Amino acid sequence: MFKKILIANRGEIACRVAQTARRLGVMTVAVYSDADARAQHVRACDEAVHIGGNAAKDSYLQWQRILDAAQATGAQAIHPGYGFLSENEDFARACAAAGLVFIGPPPEAIAAMGSKAAAKSLMERAGVPLVPGYHGANNEPAFLQGEAERIGFPVLIKASAGGGGRGMRRVDRAEDFAAALASCQREAKASFGDDHVLVERYVTRPRHVEIQVFGDTQGNCVYLFERDCSVQRRHQKVLEEAPAPGMSAARRAEMGAAAVAAAKAVGYVGAGTVEFIAEPTADGDLRFYFMEMNTRLQVEHPVTEAITGHDLVEWQLRVACGEPLPAGQDELKIHGHAIEARICAENPDGGFLPATGSLDVMRWPAHVSFQRNADAERFHDPAAVRVDAGVREGDAISPYYDSMIAKLIVWGADRAQALARLDAALRDTHIVGLSTNVAFLRRVVNGRAFSTADLDTALIERERDALFNTGALPLEQAAAGVAAHTLAAEAALEGADPWSRRDGWRIFGGARRRIELQVGKARHIAFLERLHDGALRLTVGEQGWRFTAKSLGEGRHDVLLGEQRLTLTVYAQGEKVAVFGAAGTLELQEIDPIAHAGEGAAEGGRLTAPMPGKVIAFLAAAGDVVTSGQPLAVMEAMKMEHTLAAPRDGTVAELLYAVGDQVPEGAELLKLAAQE
Known part of the structure; x- marks a missing residue:
């Protein structure tokens, strides 16, 4: 086993790796940006090295600084977590060149699966079903428009190097395709440094089902069953559960075998996820199509740990040391049902706009576990509730990284018990200081669709009337x-x-x-x-x-x-x-009436930044006449683009910022004069 590893990430995954490493007697080194100087993951590790400024491009994506930190501290290996450099083949090669073990798949496997288009071609040759679409190299807008019309609307534009919902747009009409493509490519370029996209048919009422795979250096590969991640907003997962409701044992084995075949085709080592789009068949089972492979550990891995009793981070460390897989396929069993809720700083009723601010209060349910207990007897624990968090009460959620505060994971003997435990745990989760999605998650969990496992990726939109602007305490x-x-x-x-x-x-x-x-x-x-x-x-x-x-x-x-x-x-x-x-x-x-005496009404009708971020584009120029609700500007914050609409009719008098400017929350972006 390694003596010391460096964790090239932040937040809850860095804390999670540090916890497992400590249990195995392995020392850890944290890296941190200016914004994370006092972060939880820094305290969770034995050592810490500062690597740069607030933005990820100035710190967590600066791999030479990370390699220098590893060598300076005597680390033997680097765990990339997920996001940032976890699927960067050049970084994996640089680790090897520096004499460091990259705790992940070989660079060749990352390259093979890192491009959605190339991966689909590989799967097509392997006989894995694909969604109809265009996965080639030609990315000329006019050509892609023609391919979309050939495929038939609605279509899905996806960044080839993308993930996490970034660089992805559904397009329902031909006349909207060009604008959606430009936005998708712009977001993909900013997030992944690659604006190549693919276009495929949008499957009506699709389910998102993924298979957890694991390979070792001896050529062994297993699947640790599936996760259903269908509940999504803006193509990002909200709730994940294992096993997938309604999946037959035969289909589970079929999908598992396909996933293992895909992993073996690229000589895969370590933790990976093969993702499928699934749709119901006439006999009530699921038909599946290959979507992509994530060559890393996934955010939702705790639900797999909960139903199998295996610590996937420990598996990663052991496999990276050259040990064989801790269990064979015939030793892996499903125990009960687990659900994970992603608790995020955001306003669901405001279009899931990310929120920033201080976690003035952050209280979790009683009897919660903050690190995983690998003892199989935990499946009989009546308080099987786990929290994976990278922040503490009093910490701040900044605009520099994603909006996730923590993951709340519950286990039950069956889905009904898991649902009841999740509802109770969410009820007892109290966060004050900024907007969160906790109340929204409760509404989803208790809603008809999720509670009855009537699942698809449009569930939130289908249930909009029951999920938004409702359910507050009377x-x-x-x-x-x-x-x-x-x-x-x-x-x-x-x-x-x-x-x-x-x-x-x-x-x-x-x-x-x-x-x-x-x-x-x-x-x-x-x-x-x-x-x-x-x-x-x-x-x-x-x-x-x-x-x-x-x-x-x-x-x-x-x-x-x-x-x-x-x-x-x-x-x-x-x-x-x-x-x-x-x-x-x-x-x-x-309200204290005396304290507010004399206050005037706030000025209305201004286009202001809803949160700190960067101006990506203005969609109107000075002198343009605009109407209420018309898109006027695009901002980027917390890795996502946000389109801002005109608050009223008027004429654009002046643009107050330039494209590329960083703006604070509440900044007026343009002057909007009344129409004459």
């Missing part, structure tokens, strides 16, 4: 939480002196206090009234309820609101309040 429950929290805070200040009482008691009867709440742009008035008999009554709008509250400590309150018994958890920072309950979450403000 206002009266949030108001009850605010009132309970206020009473508990005041009670803590009371002394033995009866004149110090702050509960509204009056010698001649009741008293009433006004609570002003703001949710979004809407103001709501609540009243907390102490009645003549000493009881409390909470009124919101025209409705009122008898109210009692008991503090349970740490922001938790046992509340009786009319006939409802509620456990509410409240986090307050100044006027900002977040209330969590079984029915959902609501973030609001408790």
Whole structure:
């Protein structure tokens, strides 16, 4: 086994590798950018080396600095994690030239599978079914437009060197193809340094099913079953589960054999994933088409670990040392069902716009495991909940990297139990300080489609009415939480002196206090009234309820609101309040009217940057007349492009930034004058 390895990555995967390495007695070296100087992965490793500026191109993609750090610290091997340099054949070759072991497949395998177009040609020769499309070298826009029309709309444009949903566009109409192609190629060039794309038929109601494969240097190769990753937004995975619901044993074996054949065709070593598009057949099974191979460990590998009982990072280290695979195909079995939820800093109701800011509160469910226990008895653990996180409470999510905060993984004896555990775990996950998708994930998990395994990659769009702008904690429950929290805070200040009482008691009867709440742009008035008999009554709008509250400590309150018994958890920072309950979450403000006296209304109708990022393109010039909703600018932030639309009708008076400029959140991008 290695004595020391360098982890050429950041975030939760770097922490994950460090945990496994420590268990095996292997020392680790972290690398970090300016933005990550105090990051969790730096603390998780035994040593750390600074390698550059905030942006990935100035740090985590600077492979010579990484090689220098490995040699300076005496590391024998480099673990690339996923993303960044993990599928870069030139980096893998550079590691070998420097006398370092690259913990991943041979450069030749990366090259063979790194190009989606080349990989499809290889699979076609191997007899693996392919989706109809064009996978050749000609990338002239007019030629690709013709190929798209030959294939038939809708089509999918995909970056040949892409992954993670970047450089990918669905196009439904011929007239939209040119703009989508340009955007796709621009994003692919920025993300992967390669703007080559392929075009293929968009399969109606496809499922995304992938097979985990593993090879060693002795020529052995196995598959560790499948994962269903169909629940996606913007072609990026949201929920992943193993095994795939509804897959027959015969189809599982067929897909597994195809995946192993694909890996062996390129002499594959290490962890890899062969991805398929699947669609239902008349007999209820799945027909599959090869999509691509990811020549690295995947973000969703924990669900495979959960159902097999094997640590895939440990397998990577052992195979990279020249050891044979820890288990043969006949020794691998499926135990139960596992689901992973990607918890991201983003606003689902705002088009999944990434969010930045501080993790002021980050509380996980009780009995959670923060590193994997490889003991097979864990399958009988009634609290089989795991969190893989690369951040801690108080850390910040910056605009320089992707928006994922953590992965929440649950295991159950069957899918129903796993679903119940995931819902409970999400309910007890409390993050305050920036927008997250936790409440949205709960809605998906409890929605009809996911709960009944009616899966396809358009699930989120199909269920839009049930998933977006809905499911928040009812206002009266949030108001009850605010009132309970206020009473508990005041009670803590009371002394033995009866004149110090702050509960509204009056010698001649009741008293009433006004609570002003703001949710979004809407103001709501609540009243907390102490009645003549000493009881409390909470009124919101025209409705009122008898109210009692008991503090349970740490922001938790046992509340009786009319006939409802509620456990509410409240986090307050100044006027900002977040209330969590079984029915959902609501973030609001408790307004101090005196503090806001004299404030004017905010200026409206301005096109501003919704988050820090880079201006990629302006879609209108000074003097152009535009209408509300018309695309005006494109920004890049957190590895994705975001199109910004005109907030109202008007005339573009002036562009305030140039293409390529970095802009802060809230910056006005252009002047929009009223039409004359």
